Amino acid sequence: RKEVEQDPGPFNVPEGATVAFNCTYSNSASQSFFWYRQDCRKEPKLLMSVYSSGNEDGRFTAQLNRASQYISLLIRDSKLSDSATYLCVVNIGTPLVFGKGTRLSVIA
Amino acid sequence: DAGITQSPRYKITETGRQVTLMCHQTWSHSYMFWYRQDLGHGLRLIYYSAAADITDKGEVPDGYVVSRSKTENFPLTLESATRSQTSVYFCASSDAGGPDTQYFGPGTRLTVL
Numbered sequence: 001r002k003e004v005e006q007d008p009g010p011f012n013v014p015e016g017a018t019v020a021f022n023c024t025y026s027n028s029a030s031q032s033f034f035w036y037r038q039d040c041r042k043e044p045k046l047l048m049s050v051y052s053s054g055n056e057d058g059r060f061t062a063q064l065n066r067a068s069q070y071i072s073l074l075i076r077d078s079k080l081s082d083s084a085t086y087l088c089v090v091n092i093g094t095p096l097v098f099g100k101g102t103r104l105s106v107i108a
Numbered sequence: 109d110a111g112i113t114q115s116p117r118y119k120i121t122e123t124g125r126q127v128t129l130m131c132h133q134t135w136s137h138s139y140m141f142w143y144r145q146d147l148g149h150g151l152r153l154i155y156y157s158a159a160a161d162i163t164d165k166g167e168v169p170d171g172y173v174v175s176r177s178k179t180e181n182f183p184l185t186l187e188s189a190t191r192s193q194t195s196v197y198f199c200a201s202s203d204a205g206g207p208d209t210q211y212f213g214p215g216t217r218l219t220v221l
Contacts, residue, residue, distance in 0.1 A: 042214070042215075043212035044151070045212070046209050046210075087150075095139075095141055095153055095156050098151045100148075101150060
């Protein structure tokens with residue numbers, strides 16, 4: 001079983017839609033969790049950390065379920081500029097473990 | 109300018125040639141990393157370094173050599189390039205106090221003919 005698994009997508013959604021991605025991880029000793037965003041032909045950048053109590057940053061909400069070993073990312077009111085690949089990242093000690101990413105395409 | 113830079117940004121070389129990709133960061137971060145990214149594989153760790161003169165293999169180290177004589181530089185050398193090493197290479201760095209957040213360079217697009 002891979003350490004971090006994501007649905008590769010693509011998720012094609014209209015502007016204004018709400019979309020959610022899940023990511024599962026295999027190592028129960030994982031310490032911290034993140035979502036990175038990668039635009040086409042660009043480097044990955046940290047989008048947000050994922051806290052046990054769940055956290056929100058504007059239209060983005062991240063949640064962690066340690067019992068089921070998954071994290072989620074919810075994007076509300078999708079914008080065209082949200083089109084990107086979203087990487088699930090798990091920290092089980094350096095180095096970080098990156099998922100392969102979920103591709104989101106927001107359509108006008 | 110502060111940040112993490114990579115050079116060259118684009119490189120075309122031939123099979124069998126030696127190629128060195130450069131990575132430079134100005135934050136004095138302890139950790140530095142080299143990844144390659146290919147369609148269908150996501151980011152794969154090649155090598156990483158916890159400090160100057162300390163390096164460790166990642167998931168796909170074969171065919172690559174690294175060194176870290178200075179904290180700010182982490183060059184990656186392909187000793188004898190092969191077509192399978194055609195890829196986009198990303199360098200990243202993170203602070204020892206906060207290894208969680210990795211900052212990536214803009215990438216080097218390498219083509220081996």
